[in-house]
Amino acid sequence: MHKESYLAITIISAIILALASYGAFLGVEPPWLAVVAIVLTFPVGTLALFLWWNASDKEGDIPFTGY
């Protein structure tokens, strides 16, 4: 995937995490729903964030992948 795609997933995940947390804080959603949303979104957001800042814009070396 492209760097922009990882950034988009990171931003969408962050928005879901923020909404889930804020919704539970305001009491407009049951706490279990916020926990489910966080459990499903936090890993995706974390890995997408890492992959986003890891991804390069330019061509890199071809890594040695074994014989």
Add this chain to the structure above:
Amino acid sequence: MIGLIIPAVFVGLLFHGIHRKVIARIQGRPGPPIWQEILHAFKFSFKQTWIPKTASMPMYVFIVAVSIAIWSGAFYIVMSGGSLLLLFAVFMLHKITEHGLGLSSGSPYGKFGAIRSVMSAASEIPLFATIAGIYIVTGSLMISDITAYQAIHGPLLIGAFPIALALYLVILSKMHYGPFSIIEAKEIVSGNRTEHFGVWRAGLEVAYALKTFVLLAAFVLLFVGALPWYLMLLAMIVVLVSLSFVCAFTPMLSPFDAVALQTVVTGGVAVYIVAMGVI
């Protein structure tokens, strides 16, 4: 809610750093700075990342996300005073992720780690004893009820010491560089984590930081009781340092000895529970 889990990841990584520092000082080495594991996680996240040719791609990636997800769930179970049975379920899922982690890469070292993970399933047996013992003593499996029980009757660490010992052994079996860390022993490189590098390893660092935080918090809540957050952190560090001492002084056991020792402890706790029930 997300405002709690992110600090927990950093505190968990800091705990890993303290663990390494204490082990190093006991062994007469200067050791890394205590924030080293935080830097490690960031370092891995910037490393070049790809998926090995021999790997089962969906499983190789998915297992990292699942590891983070289950310990995120466990974090909320413990912090909200949820059921011990759910925490036990997370432990079972963690065992599956350990196994899947090793198998997904296609590396022989990873597979050895995965096989050892299955063999060391005995490390979960003391958890059975802990859950049964706590239920017999307190009459509930909800962490909130157990902390309320301790507020009236005093810490279970004193009242039911053998049960605390069983959970201590479970946590010890999940610590890095411990006597039961056979799945990541150096003779099999890094065991089941061998082929997870770069971003995938950074993701695992996040998951394992949460795991350490959750296990230490669960131990303090179950056997000391509910404390203000600063005393809670202090108690967690005390438990952690004691675990580091054990890890520093104890050589890694062979896989068969690890299983035998864990089974013997479980048997001892079972005898204690039966005796307690009879009395």
